[in-house]
Amino acid sequence: MSLLAAEALTYVYPGGVPALDAIDLEIARGRRLAVLGPNGAGKTTLLLHLNGTLRPTTGRILLEGAAVDWSRAGLSAWRRRVGLVLQDADDQLFAPTVFEDVSFGPLNLGLGEAEAKARVEEALTALGIADLAGRATHMLSFGQKKRAAIAGAIAMRPEILLLDEPTAGLDARSARRLLATLEELEARGTTLVFTTHDVAMAHRFAHDAVLFADGRIVARGPASELLVDAEVMDRAGLDAVEG
Amino acid sequence: MTPIDRIAATNRWRDHSITEKALLGLGLLGLALTTPPWPTAVAVLAVATLAVTRGAGVPVRVWVKILAAPLGFVLTGAATLLIELGPHGIGFAADGLPRAAGLTLRATAAVSGLLTLTLTTPATDLVAGLRRWKVPAEIVEIALLTHRFLLLAGDTASAMHTAQTARLGHVDWRRRIRSTGLLAANLLPRTLDRARRLETGLAARGWNGASLAVLTPKRPVSPRRLAAIVATLAALAALGLADADGLLPMLGMLPA
Ligand SMILES: Nc1ncnc2c1ncn2[C@@H]1O[C@H](COP(=O)(O)OP(=O)(O)OP(=O)(O)O)[C@@H](O)[C@H]1O
Ligand SMILES: [Mg+2]
Numbered sequence: 001m002s003l004l005a006a007e008a009l010t011y012v013y014p015g016g017v018p019a020l021d022a023i024d025l026e027i028a029r030g031r032r033l034a035v036l037g038p039n040g041a042g043k044t045t046l047l048l049h050l051n052g053t054l055r056p057t058t059g060r061i062l063l064e065g066a067a068v069d070w071s072r073a074g075l076s077a078w079r080r081r082v083g084l085v086l087q088d089a090d091d092q093l094f095a096p097t098v099f100e101d102v103s104f105g106p107l108n109l110g111l112g113e114a115e116a117k118a119r120v121e122e123a124l125t126a127l128g129i130a131d132l133a134g135r136a137t138h139m140l141s142f143g144q145k146k147r148a149a150i151a152g153a154i155a156m157r158p159e160i161l162l163l164d165e166p167t168a169g170l171d172a173r174s175a176r177r178l179l180a181t182l183e184e185l186e187a188r189g190t191t192l193v194f195t196t197h198d199v200a201m202a203h204r205f206a207h208d209a210v211l212f213a214d215g216r217i218v219a220r221g222p223a224s225e226l227l228v229d230a231e232v233m234d235r236a237g238l239d240a241v242e243g
Numbered sequence: 244m245t246p247i248d249r250i251a252a253t254n255r256w257r258d259h260s261i262t263e264k265a266l267l268g269l270g271l272l273g274l275a276l277t278t279p280p281w282p283t284a285v286a287v288l289a290v291a292t293l294a295v296t297r298g299a300g301v302p303v304r305v306w307v308k309i310l311a312a313p314l315g316f317v318l319t320g321a322a323t324l325l326i327e328l329g330p331h332g333i334g335f336a337a338d339g340l341p342r343a344a345g346l347t348l349r350a351t352a353a354v355s356g357l358l359t360l361t362l363t364t365p366a367t368d369l370v371a372g373l374r375r376w377k378v379p380a381e382i383v384e385i386a387l388l389t390h391r392f393l394l395l396a397g398d399t400a401s402a403m404h405t406a407q408t409a410r411l412g413h414v415d416w417r418r419r420i421r422s423t424g425l426l427a428a429n430l431l432p433r434t435l436d437r438a439r440r441l442e443t444g445l446a447a448r449g450w451n452g453a454s455l456a457v458l459t460p461k462r463p464v465s466p467r468r469l470a471a472i473v474a475t476l477a478a479l480a481a482l483g484l485a486d487a488d489g490l491l492p493m494l495g496m497l498p499a
Contacts, residue, residue: 053443076451084447091437092444094391095457096252096367103458108449116458134460136252136365138394152448 002026009059019045021215034202035195037212043195083158089149099133105156123155163194203227211236255300256363260464261372268360270476275352278483280345284352291355317350396434
């Protein structure tokens with residue numbers, strides 16, 4: 001059974017902009033899934049449905065086979081299991097310092113102070129930003145903010161982590177280090193789902209891939225096969241990786 | 244990000260206990276408001292300046308600039324004391340000058356006291372302090388969100404201004420007026436959108452609309468600093484009382 005699934009998911013933004021059209025998607029435990037597609041294809045909109053931020057216009061979201069519960073308590077339980085890192089780190093950081101910001105999630109999990117502190121330190125170290133702990137969040141570089149935002153999500157040790165363009169804007173070495181960190185997180189039981197425009201990275205890193213175009217899934221399959229297939233990639237308006 | 248927020252987040256007193264800073268800042272404010280402007284207000288201003296520049300390490304130039312910002316309002320208010328409507332029409336008030344000078348001094352000193360607190364303490368710490376002092380949670384959250392909202396609006400406005408300038412939107416006054424109008428018209432929807440996205444970000448980390456709790460670093464009160472603050476405030480109060488008793492009558496005449 002898939003860990004998280006979307007069934008015939010359709011979403012129209014208020015104002016009538018269609019964003020997702022009858023999406024069927026299954027996320028299997030332990031299989032890294034890359035979501036690719038051109039700008040405006042609906043990748044972010046999909047992720048926002050997978051943690052209950054947006055509610056489908058029609059269709060369903062299933063968590064371990066059961067339709068999700070949209071009550072306040074249900075949403076809260078859902079978001080404990082499914083973490084989300086937004087495309088723009090500025091939408092996520094709100095506390096005065098990096099340390100305080102990263103502690104927000106663990107405290108919301110109901111952890112005690114000592115354990116929350118340990119989680120924060122672990123997350124900061126994993127992302128190589130332990131030295132930024134005391135820095136003001138609004139005075140960081142783009143890449144530093146990005147890593148602080150990701151630390152805030154991984155400190156909650158979710159079962160599934162949804163990342164919207166995690167490596168966009170990071171320098172090559174930081175991007176590699178982030179992927180290594182995500183692998184460690186995965187080794188401890190977190191399933192990774194991410195969107196990206198970096199086809200080569202998705203090819204190297206993901207197990208599975210889905211290609212989006214205009215709110216529909218145009219192809220899916222093992223990343224190693226799908227992303228080198230020029231004909232299939234072209235249907236999503238993407239360039240294949242040189243195989 | 245206003246200069247005040249930036250300084251509050253980076254100054255040398257950032258990690259001092261909020262109890263110390265609130266006692267000093269609000270103490271200075273209280274003294275400025277309750278004791279005669281001369282000589283206490285001048286002393287309050289001097290203490291605040293020393294605290295902020297020598298203590299917290301804010302450059303003097305920056306301190307003067309921030310302190311001068313509200314001076315326009317103060318001077319306008321004080322100017323009305325200079326004139327009065329007498330039997331012969333509008334004329335200069337007899338004791339107008341010392342009263343206007345006194346008011347200006349007192350108001351500037353009061354602002355300097357308040358700034359001593361706000362320049363050394365990030366707004367989020369102030370809010371955490373309010374919570375600790377048992378101010379109702381609703382008020383505290385509204386204060387926090389208002390502050391965050393203002394920051395977002397400020398950031399959004401500055402980003403839009405930069406983008407307009409880069410596309411030559413501010414090269415002459417005609418275009419500047421047009422660009423500024425566009426910016427103002429777009430600021431609210433943009434800020435609301437950002438606030439909404441921030442809410443999404445917080446909700447993803449388990450925020451349920453209740454308390455925005457984070458692990459605030461413990462900042463123990465330093466007995467040495469607390470003693471110094473109490474001593475300073477006591478000395479200022481004594482100075483004010485002495486003056487009220489007429490022990491400094493000559494000095495009291497000076498501003499006139
Ligand atoms: N808040 C919104 N209100 C209305 N329409 C929106 C909103 N957000 C996105 N859309 C529209 O929904 C569609 C899908 O957008 P989405 O952000 O999911 O794309 P994306 O694949 O993440 O693109 P990108 O690669 O640029 O991040 C687009 O047509 C977009 O214009
Ligand atoms: Mg997107």
